[in-house]
Amino acid sequence: MSLGTGIVLFVIGAILAFAVHVQVAWVSLTVVGYILMVAGAVGIILGIVLITTRRRQTVVQHDYVDPASGERVRRSTTDRPGDPYV
Template sequence: MGIGTSIFLLAVGAILTFAVNASVGGVDLDVVGWILMAAGVLGLVMVLLMRGRRRTVTTAEPVAYQRVEERRDVAPPL
């Protein structure tokens, strides 16, 4: 789950919890909203933790240069 998906889940959950006053038979929209917001927060925390643990390794040593010679006595392939 990415940052965008987490923020989307948070927004949809907040809308269902705080802005919608409709009732659907057998489904409590407030509970669904809270569950979506919890999933969004959990996903956001996990994404940020994984991003913090990602390390890039760079080497300070220069790349070894190789000499390349072109042979002109060989005919190119047909």
């Protein structure tokens, strides 16, 4: 669930909980609104956590011996989990 989806769920839940005054016999729209607001808040929190963890970088260094020259070679790779452009 993304940050935008959480915000949309929260807004729809708030509208159902506080602005709609329609009585339906088989469901309470106020309770449905509160449930959507809780789900939206969880989605917002998860979206923020996912955004902050994407910015972490992992640097891995490997030492190799070049078979042709016998020289020691150090390779460094940077990995950004969740970043589609790397």
